Amino acid sequence: MEDPGIIALFFRRDERAVAETEEKYGRLCHSIAYRVLQSREDAEECVNDTLAALWHAIPPARPQNLAAFACRITRNLALKKLSYLKREKRSPDVLLSLEELEGVLPDERTAPALQEERVGELISRFLHTQKEEARLVFLRRYYFFDSIEEIAHRFGFTESKVKSMLFYTRRKLKKYLIKEGIEP
Numbered sequence: 141m142e143d144p145g146i147i148a149l150f151f152r153r154d155e156r157a158v159a160e161t162e163e164k165y166g167r168l169c170h171s172i173a174y175r176v177l178q179s180r181e182d183a184e185e186c187v188n189d190t191l192a193a194l195w196h197a198i199p200p201a202r203p204q205n206l207a208a209f210a211c212r213i214t215r216n217l218a219l220k221k222l223s224y225l226k227r228e229k230r231s232p233d234v235l236l237s238l239e240e241l242e243g244v245l246p247d248e249r250t251a252p253a254l255q256e257e258r259v260g261e262l263i264s265r266f267l268h269t270q271k272e273e274a275r276l277v278f279l280r281r282y283y284f285f286d287s288i289e290e291i292a293h294r295f296g297f298t299e300s301k302v303k304s305m306l307f308y309t310r311r312k313l314k315k316y317l318i319k320e321g322i323e324p
Contacts, residue, residue, distance in 0.1 A: 141160045141164070143205075143206040143207070145160075146160045146161055146164070146206060147198060147202060147203070147206060150194070150195070150198035150199065151198065151199050151202075157194075157195070157198075158191050158194070158195060161191060161194060161206070161210065162187070162191055165206070165207055165210045165211075166187055168207065168210075168211065169186075169187045169190050169210055169211060169214040170183050170184065170187050171284075172211055172214045172215050172218065172284060172285075173186035173187060173190075173214050173215075173217070173218040175284060175285040175286070176215070176218035176219060176221075176222055176285060177218055177221060177222060182218075182221060183218070185221075186214060186217050186218050186221060187214065189217050190210060190213045190214045190217060193213045193217070194209070194210060194213065197209075197213075215283065240281075240282075240306070240310065241282060241310070244310050244313050244314045244317065245259065245317070258322075259317075259322065262316070262317060262320050262322065263313065263317075266312075266313055266316045266317075267279070270309060270312070273295065273305070274305050274308075274309050276295070277291055277295065277297075277302060277305050277306060277309070278305075278306065278309050280294065281302075281306055288302050288303060288306075
């Protein structure tokens with residue numbers, strides 16, 4: 141079933157919307173949650189929570205892109221769950237990815253009133269100004285939490301090239317955010 145049909149089911153409060161969403165995007169959401177949590181059980185729970193969140197969000201929300209909407213919810217739920225888990229269970233790739241962005245993005249101590257949505261919009265605007273390969277590498281690393289090795293394999297780059305691309309993209313992002321009035 142196509143996304144507009146699934147969204148229409150949500151608006152009619154038809155429970156088939158959940159089943160159709162799970163069939164179409166369940167594996168994608170599971171892979172995102174698993175990369176963060178490194179546990180099949182926790183990832184499955186996160187996907188179930190995503191489906192429940194979609195049920196409560198649609199309506200009133202009418203997402204333009206159901207896949208992106210579901211992935212964002214999954215990612216946020218997985219990151220919240222990660223913060224509650226013991227340090228031993230955390231994924232080193234996720235922690236490393238988040239640490240790489242610490243010097244670029246503001247945190248609650250330096251910008252307590254800054255809205256996440258504004259930062260997200262600025263990052264999105266910035267990424268649309270970048271070359272496609274740099275944008276895709278950035279997203280694979282910091283949104284999907286792929287390892288450097290996985291990204292290199294996916295795009296046919298050396299690991300050194302991936303690291304270099306990420307370094308320069310982070311540096312440009314930091315300059316862009318500062319220019320927009322957001323200090324890390």
